[in-house]
Amino acid sequence: DAKTTQPPSMDCAEGRAANLPCNHSTISGNEYVYWYRQIHSQGPQYIIHGLKNNETNEMASLIITEDRKSSTLILPHATLRDTAVYYCIVRVADTGNQFYFGTGTSLTVIP
Amino acid sequence: KAGVTQTPRYLIKTRGQQVTLSCSPISGHRSVSWYQQTPGQGLQFLFEYFSETQRNKGNFPGRFSGRQFSNSRSEMNVSTLELGDSALYLCASSKEGVNEQYFGPGTRLTVT
Numbered sequence: 595d596a597k598t599t600q601p602p603s604m605d606c607a608e609g610r611a612a613n614l615p616c617n618h619s620t621i622s623g624n625e626y627v628y629w630y631r632q633i634h635s636q637g638p639q640y641i642i643h644g645l646k647n648n649e650t651n652e653m654a655s656l657i658i659t660e661d662r663k664s665s666t667l668i669l670p671h672a673t674l675r676d677t678a679v680y681y682c683i684v685r686v687a688d689t690g691n692q693f694y695f696g697t698g699t700s701l702t703v704i705p
Numbered sequence: 706k707a708g709v710t711q712t713p714r715y716l717i718k719t720r721g722q723q724v725t726l727s728c729s730p731i732s733g734h735r736s737v738s739w740y741q742q743t744p745g746q747g748l749q750f751l752f753e754y755f756s757e758t759q760r761n762k763g764n765f766p767g768r769f770s771g772r773q774f775s776n777s778r779s780e781m782n783v784s785t786l787e788l789g790d791s792a793l794y795l796c797a798s799s800k801e802g803v804n805e806q807y808f809g810p811g812t813r814l815t816v817t
């Protein structure tokens with residue numbers, strides 16, 4: 595699975611959009627980008643995933659660059675409950691659930 | 706729909722003992738994965754079971770083992786506990802062919 599690079603921490607004002615970047619310059623053609631988050635002392639929570647098209651669901655939007663070497667997770671209106679560690683994971687889909695979570699980005703939403 | 710449940714939630718064991726943790730996946734989910742989370746190493750994959758067979762395995766010693774039953778419930782066992790095994794052990798389940806994993810609350814194991 596390709597490696598990912600994320601900033602260790604970010605702050606975001608409550609109500610504003612939180613844009614979390616992820617670099618995956620060695621991604622290969624059949625690897626998907628997954629995002630999970632982990633709120634303190636809880637199990638990780640699936641957010642969204644995509645291959646090359648931008649994706650949106652009720653939680654977030656995923657923007658993948660045309661060359662697929664980086665992506666951005668967007669939380670459109672951050673709330674205090676979005677304070678968590680966000681993990682960007684790149685892997686081939688449907689090959690089992692062996693996920694490597696890395697160190698993630700610690701997002702703090704500030705009131 | 707009930708989420709992933711793990712028992713017990715907290716456990717204290719002594720070095721050298723063994724421990725068994727249990728995970729009940731979401732109904733209809735046949736894949737169960739186990740992860741270990743420590744402050745130093747972060748979230749690390751232990752193994753995955755699908756249809757009672759181990760499908761993937763992480764880089765952990767043989768003291769860590771698991772199994773899955775016909776109802777998809779899974780157990781993991783750690784023998785000869787070491788202080789470094791103190792961690793949050795997380796279980797996740799997913800449907801066949803889908804990589805969206807749903808995690809349980811974890812079992813906090815403390816080895817003294």
